[in-house]
Amino acid sequence: xxxxxxxxxxxxxxxxxxxxxLRLVGNDxxxxxTEEISRLRNKSVSLTESIFSELTPWDITRLARHPRxxxxxxxIERVFDDFDELHGDRAFADDPAIVGxxxxxxxxxxxxxxxxKGREVRDKVRRNFGMPRPEGYRKALRLMELAERxxxxxxxxxxxxxxxxxxGAEERGQSEAIARNLxxxxxxxxxxxxxxxxxxxxxxxxxxxxxxxxxxxxxxxYSVISPEGCASILWKSAEYxxxxxxxxGVTADRLHSLGLADVVIPExxxxxxxxxxxxxxSLRAQLRQGLDELGELTIDDLRQQRYERLTAYDTGR
Amino acid sequence: xxxxxxxIMPGSIRSxxxxxxxxxxxxWKKCPKCGGFLYKPELDKNLDVCPKCSHHLRISARHxxxxxxxxxxxxxxxxxxxxWDRLKFKDSKRYKERLSQNQKNTGEKDALIAMxxxxxxxxxxxxxxEFSFLGGSMGQVVGEKFVRAANVALEERIPLVCFSxxxxxxxxxxxxxxxxxxxxxxxxxxLREEGIPFISVLTDPVFxxxxxxxxxxxxxxxxxxxxxxxxxxxxxxxxxxREKLPEGFQRSEFLLEHGAxxxxxxxxxxxxxxxxxxxxxxxAEPPVIDDxxxxxxxxxxxxxxxxxxxx
Numbered sequence: 137x138x139x140x141x142x143x144x145x146x147x148x149x150x151x152x153x154x155x156x157x158l159r160l161v162g163n164d165x166x167x168x169x170t171e172e173i174s175r176l177r178n179k180s181v182s183l184t185e186s187i188f189s190e191l192t193p194w195d196i197t198r199l200a201r202h203p204r205x206x207x208x209x210x211x212i213e214r215v216f217d218d219f220d221e222l223h224g225d226r227a228f229a230d231d232p233a234i235v236g237x238x239x240x241x242x243x244x245x246x247x248x249x250x251x252x253k254g255r256e257v258r259d260k261v262r263r264n265f266g267m268p269r270p271e272g273y274r275k276a277l278r279l280m281e282l283a284e285r286x287x288x289x290x291x292x293x294x295x296x297x298x299x300x301x302x303x304g305a306e307e308r309g310q311s312e313a314i315a316r317n318l319x320x321x322x323x324x325x326x327x328x329x330x331x332x333x334x335x336x337x338x339x340x341x342x343x344x345x346x347x348x349x350x351x352x353x354x355x356x357x358y359s360v361i362s363p364e365g366c367a368s369i370l371w372k373s374a375e376y377x378x379x380x381x382x383x384x385g386v387t388a389d390r391l392h393s394l395g396l397a398d399v400v401i402p403e404x405x406x407x408x409x410x411x412x413x414x415x416x417x418s419l420r421a422q423l424r425q426g427l428d429e430l431g432e433l434t435i436d437d438l439r440q441q442r443y444e445r446l447t448a449y450d451t452g453r
Numbered sequence: 454x455x456x457x458x459x460x461i462m463p464g465s466i467r468s469x470x471x472x473x474x475x476x477x478x479x480x481w482k483k484c485p486k487c488g489g490f491l492y493k494p495e496l497d498k499n500l501d502v503c504p505k506c507s508h509h510l511r512i513s514a515r516h517x518x519x520x521x522x523x524x525x526x527x528x529x530x531x532x533x534x535x536x537w538d539r540l541k542f543k544d545s546k547r548y549k550e551r552l553s554q555n556q557k558n559t560g561e562k563d564a565l566i567a568m569x570x571x572x573x574x575x576x577x578x579x580x581x582x583e584f585s586f587l588g589g590s591m592g593q594v595v596g597e598k599f600v601r602a603a604n605v606a607l608e609e610r611i612p613l614v615c616f617s618x619x620x621x622x623x624x625x626x627x628x629x630x631x632x633x634x635x636x637x638x639x640x641x642x643x644l645r646e647e648g649i650p651f652i653s654v655l656t657d658p659v660f661x662x663x664x665x666x667x668x669x670x671x672x673x674x675x676x677x678x679x680x681x682x683x684x685x686x687x688x689x690x691x692x693x694x695r696e697k698l699p700e701g702f703q704r705s706e707f708l709l710e711h712g713a714x715x716x717x718x719x720x721x722x723x724x725x726x727x728x729x730x731x732x733x734x735x736x737a738e739p740p741v742i743d744d745x746x747x748x749x750x751x752x753x754x755x756x757x758x759x760x761x762x763x764x
Contacts, residue, residue: 299665299684299685300693301684301685301689301690301693302690302693302694303690303694303696303698303699303702305684305685306683306684306685306690306702306703307711308711309669309711309712309713310665310683310684310685311664311665311668311669311682311683311684311713312665312669312713314634314665314666314684315634315638315664315665315666315667315668315669315670316669316670318634318635318638318639318665318666319638319639319641319642319645319670320642321635322635322638322639322642323639323642323643323646338622338631338662339622339631339634339661339662339665339666339684342631342632342634342635343665346635346638346639358628358631359627359628359631360622360623360624360626360627360628360630360631360662361622361624366624369624370544370545370624371544371545379544380544383540383542383543383544383627384540384542384624384627384628385540385627385628386627386628391628394539394628394629396628396629396632442639443639443643446632446635446636446639447600447636447639447640449593449596449597449600450539450593451537
């Protein structure tokens with residue numbers, strides 16, 4: 137088993153290992169095996185298509201957490217120009233679980249804010265696995281208000297298991313930090329677009345996700361509690377996570393059908409981690425379109441539409 | 454009467470209880486903090502505050518509003534809102550069944566009650582969470598009712614007070630319940646922009662999605678004594694950090710010390726304190742508070758046992 141592949145990706149991994157092997161043999165010898173390689177490549181594509189056409193909500197949850205999935209910084213370098221990271225909440229600390237800064241999208245100045253998980257062990261720990269503490273949310277709030285003052289649109293990127301449940305986080309007011317962001321974001325006088333690029337874990341995700349447009353990558357998830365958490369409370373065991381994921385409907389398609397996600401951005405075949413460049417290009421194009429749409433609204437209309445979106449109620453009748 | 458009561462009760466009371474077979478069950482209640490056995494009628498008179506250790510026991514939403522509002526001119530807001538199972542959620546039981554079971558047990562349609570009324574003649578809108586209804590969890594009806602209550606406050610330009618008691622967002626409404634956090638926060642931000650005061654009263658317990666939205670957004674955050682309040686539950690934190698939590702962690706007193714709440718107010722002083730404060734915010738004359746207001750029916754004895762027996 138290759139730890140960089142999920143179990144349902146394993147047949148694809150095996151096939152690709154074989155192709156790689158043949159390719160190396162091909163380089164060393166005169167035997168023409170191009171035909172064989174291209175046959176296997178086609179097979180790999182159709183195998184991937186068939187596996188990815190039958191993903192369960194739990195499979196998608198695991199794809200959203202895939203160890204090779206592109207993180208915010210991977211997208212920042214591909215989507216934006218002139219990114220300058222800005223640090224700190226001006227009160228306590230800088231939280232590396234949230235990255236923020238100014239950048240340009242096709243020349244237009246924007247504020248970029250999002251969760252950042254770490255890639256290698258040391259980096260994972262430094263970034264606290266993408267679980268922010270109150271100072272992370274307060275940094276995000278500071279940057280959002282900064283963007284508002286200078287009329288820069290805000291682009292947030294969600295990828296977190298949730299806000300960090302720790303002693304210090306509670307002491308410094310994790311609840312208040314999240315609540316304050318929700319309230320302030322609801323009235324910001326600048327467009328806000330949020331994109332779920334991986335895991336949308338509960339209040340810790342929403343705290344940078346109150347927006348005018350919500351986009352989700354095809355294999356991202358957004359939920360009120362992790363499937364494991366839900367399962368351990370309602371089914372009394374985390375082993376029922378796949379049932380909980382299905383019951384809660386955590387996938388991008390489900391949120392789109394509920395009218396909560398505006399756009400589902402398709403991922404490259406096999407998921408964003410198979411082609412980060414292509415994924416970044418689709419993301420960039422969608423953000424561009426969103427900014428153009430929102431740019432046509434007056435600030436008053438923008439705020440009114442956001443309020444209506446946030447307070448909508450479906451009576452079911 | 455159950456066996457355990459026979460064992461601990463003095464003989465005289467026991468025989469009395471046996472003679473009167475019509476004595477309703479649950480005439481006694483155990484204080485979750487000091488473990489003392491409390492006589493219900495006495496407890497009622499004392500606003501469900503333990504006469505022995507002053508612990509504030511949980512009370513129902515409707516009872517809460519009855520205690521808080523003046524008797525005259527109460528008017529319920531959005532009482533007609535009914536929950537429905539948009540996601541067709543099912544775990545070991547259907548959400549639909551859970552709803553009807555909780556409705557039957559509590560007599561309420563969902564976990565929030567809102568009323569327009571007065572407190573010591575100060576007009577206001579008050580709402581309260583019903584913790585016995587699915588742990589006071591916030592789903593779409595709770596969110597909508599809260600916003601309608603806020604809108605009444607906004608239209609009539611009177612303050613909003615909310616007594617929260619909730620485990621957080623309602624899992625059975627999944628992502629839809631998460632969105633109620635943003636919804637309630639947005640409504641409160643409007644009040645804030647319009648200069649309408651909002652007082653959040655945190656009562657035992659407040660966690661998760663309710664704590665991380667409306668409950669922490671008061672112009673004043675007020676807590677009842679010794680209420681358990683936080684973002685993540687103590688068990689989750691203990692599992693995450695793998696160390697023992699400090700004494701009194703996430704209690705009201707801990708929150709006061711760390712600057713999360715403005716004050717701790719006992720249930721007996723709640724009406725007077727909030728009315729007095731709101732009158733200052735709105736520039737009204739101080740409310741007339743008579744001598745009996747806030748007088749405990751029973752003088753609390755010094756707590757003799759510090760034993761904490763949290764459920």
